[in-house]
Amino acid sequence: MKKYTEKIASTDSKNNLNVIIWETEKEPIGVLQIVHGMAEYIDRYDNFAKYMTEHGFNVIGHDHLGHGHSVSDEHDYGFFAEENGDKIIIEDMHSVTQYAREKWEELPNFILGHSMGSFCLRQYLTKYSNDVFGAIIMGTGWIPSAAALLGKTIATNTCKSKGSHTVNPLLIKLTLEPYNKPFAPARTNCDWLSRDEKQVDLYVNDKLCGFDFTAGAYKDFFTVLEKIAKNRQLIGMRKSLPILITSGSVDPVGGKKACEKLNAQYKRCGIDDVTLKLWENDRHEILNELDKSDVYQYIYNWLKSKIQN
Numbered sequence: 001m002k003k004y005t006e007k008i009a010s011t012d013s014k015n016n017l018n019v020i021i022w023e024t025e026k027e028p029i030g031v032l033q034i035v036h037g038m039a040e041y042i043d044r045y046d047n048f049a050k051y052m053t054e055h056g057f058n059v060i061g062h063d064h065l066g067h068g069h070s071v072s073d074e075h076d077y078g079f080f081a082e083e084n085g086d087k088i089i090i091e092d093m094h095s096v097t098q099y100a101r102e103k104w105e106e107l108p109n110f111i112l113g114h115s116m117g118s119f120c121l122r123q124y125l126t127k128y129s130n131d132v133f134g135a136i137i138m139g140t141g142w143i144p145s146a147a148a149l150l151g152k153t154i155a156t157n158t159c160k161s162k163g164s165h166t167v168n169p170l171l172i173k174l175t176l177e178p179y180n181k182p183f184a185p186a187r188t189n190c191d192w193l194s195r196d197e198k199q200v201d202l203y204v205n206d207k208l209c210g211f212d213f214t215a216g217a218y219k220d221f222f223t224v225l226e227k228i229a230k231n232r233q234l235i236g237m238r239k240s241l242p243i244l245i246t247s248g249s250v251d252p253v254g255g256k257k258a259c260e261k262l263n264a265q266y267k268r269c270g271i272d273d274v275t276l277k278l279w280e281n282d283r284h285e286i287l288n289e290l291d292k293s294d295v296y297q298y299i300y301n302w303l304k305s306k307i308q309n
Contacts, residue, residue: 001024001053003021003022004020004021005018005020007019008062008095009095010070010088010092010095011091012088015065016070017062017095017096018042018069018070019042019060019062019096020049020060022046022049022050022052022053022059023053024053024054024055025053026054026055026056027056028056028057028058028104028107029056029057029107029307030056030307031059031060031100031104031109031110032060032111032112033059033061033093033096033097033109033110033111033112033132034048034059034112034113035093035112035113035118035121035124036061036067036114037114037115037116037117037118037139038115038116038221039067039211039212040203040208040209041069041208042061042062042068043068044203044206045059045287047287047292048287048292048296049061051300052296057300058104060096060099060100064089065079065085065088065089065092066078066079066217078211078213078214078217079214079216079217080217081220082164085217085220086220086224089120089224090123090124093124094127094131097109097128097131097132098131108133108134109132109133110132110135110136110306111134111136112135112138112299113137114138114287115140115284117138118138119140119141119143119224119225120224121135121137122137122140122228122262123228123233125241126228126233126234126237127236129237129238129241133242133307134241134243134244134303135241135242135243136244136302137246137262138286138287139248139251139253139254139284139285139286140247140253140262141253141254142254142258142262144229145226148222148223148226148229149222151171151175151225152219152223154168154171155168155215155218155219156219158171162215163215164219165214165216167212167213168215171218178252179192179252179253179284182250182252183283188204193284194282194283194289195281195282195283195289195290196290199289231269234266234269234271235269237271239271240272240273241271241273242273242309243271243274244274244277245263245274245275245276246278246279246286246298246299247259248278248281248284248289249278249280249281250282251283252284253284255278256278259276259278260276275302277298279291
């Protein structure tokens with residue numbers, strides 16, 4: 001396997017995106033683009049990416065603006081953009097897709113979004129479903145449009161009164177704090193991520209993880225959530241697009257009920273090639289769970305089955 005980094009210009013016309021590429025040493029059979037979640041970074045997917053290269057996939061992913069090594073000023077952690085951040089993060093994803101398609105134009109390309117990345121992917125697919133061979137929506141949730149609008153309103157008001165770089169504790173309380181409650185008594189504030197204590201500790205002790213989101217970033221994220229809650233957003237999606245929806249069964253971000261609702265939404269809109277896979281007793285980060293080897297293999301088998309079809 002060959003691993004290296006590249007820089008791609010962000011569509012904000014200011015910053016460069018940190019992009020990591022894992023290239024297989026085998027005869028490649030496909031490409032997998034990974035879109036990471038909130039308050040983490042793409043290199044956390046290194047073990048999974050290496051597994052995929054061992055099975056013939058080239059893997060690519062970037063750090064979102066405000067994350068990882070796409071940040072040039074520490075002041076910008078947890079911040080996307082002053083304006084149109086919701087659009088910029090989606091267009092940045094597409095820039096990486098285009099880069100991958102040009103680099104490996106003969107290979108089928110898939111895209112995987114985890115957590116915040118899964119919500120962004122759902123919005124991405126409403127515009128760019130023709131540019132990917134298939135999609136994996138991982139660790140997602142079901143946020144009603146009214147709830148998204150409420151969060152967006154709070155974030156917008158904070159931006160107007162105190163500035164878009166402001167951290168509003170109320171937004172954190174509404175979004176993240178409830179996730180740990182099902183696992184009380186908790187060992188850490190991040191027990192909801194995984195049953196694997198080693199993986200939880202790695203996250204807790206990583207300075208590039210767990211930082212607070214700014215009001216500006218919350219405004220952008222809630223804008224995405226508000227959009228994807230509406231069925232009409234799916235009208236333009238390619239009906240034959242293969243989709244895998246997968247999650248831990250006790251993932252507090254969404255889990256079983258959220259995935260079933262999303263599955264039903266897609267099928268109502270005529271998107272029929274949808275697979276739903278839940279992992280019993282797994283929490284939020286199924287790629288870092290106790291049964292991760294089974295998760296890895298299942299994802300590989302799904303990808304390969306779609307290529308063969």
